[in-house]
Amino acid sequence: MKNNFTALTHRTGTSIALAKVSTKVFTALAIALSLSVSANAQPTAQSGNSRTNQSQIPAIVYLPDVQLQRLAPQEVAVAANQPVADAVGKILRAYRGQNVGITGYNVRINPSTHEARINLIVKDPRGAEVFEGLSGANQYALFEAIRQTLLSQSVFNIQEITFTANGKPFDM
Numbered sequence: 001m002k003n004n005f006t007a008l009t010h011r012t013g014t015s016i017a018l019a020k021v022s023t024k025v026f027t028a029l030a031i032a033l034s035l036s037v038s039a040n041a042q043p044t045a046q047s048g049n050s051r052t053n054q055s056q057i058p059a060i061v062y063l064p065d066v067q068l069q070r071l072a073p074q075e076v077a078v079a080a081n082q083p084v085a086d087a088v089g090k091i092l093r094a095y096r097g098q099n100v101g102i103t104g105y106n107v108r109i110n111p112s113t114h115e116a117r118i119n120l121i122v123k124d125p126r127g128a129e130v131f132e133g134l135s136g137a138n139q140y141a142l143f144e145a146i147r148q149t150l151l152s153q154s155v156f157n158i159q160e161i162t163f164t165a166n167g168k169p170f171d172m
Helices: 023-033 083-094 136-151
Strands: 006-011 056-064 071-079 102-110 115-122 160-165 168-170
Touching: 056 083, 056 136, 071 083, 071 136, 083 102, 083 136, 136 160
Parallel strands: 115 160
Antiparallel strands: 006 102, 056 071, 102 115, 160 168
8 A cells, every 4th residue: 555645844943934824813813812023034944945035835733722722713825736735734833832852743644535634742751642631722822823734725635634752542
């Protein structure tokens, strides 16, 4: 059986790239999420490939409100050649909940089944068990934000999401 997944690996960071987004949305997002914002910042691929001058497309990511009670849509620009990985990266960088030691992530996409496998790299040797210690609000803020973002928009073309931690599957 052929493995049709395409893998993308990224380290998490603290800045977010917002191109082609109105100044009002850009400012509101930065203030609401208290993020360090840089117009030229891009996630760094572990392979070391430079992603400067990359074309971007508009997308909606769902980010939690300050109380972690509901997800609010935010218009952002994502990399045209890897929109799913870029959207996941924006959500992980915006997450301000309990620290479980996420140091990076991999996104593997199977275009024939429209499945995204998101591997969260955690420094804790317990792997996925660290996510069980998150409050319900923090689980919602992290995992439901990714689910709603990827499943609700045709630009991502995703119908199923699987989470892994350090390569081992888990369900939240």
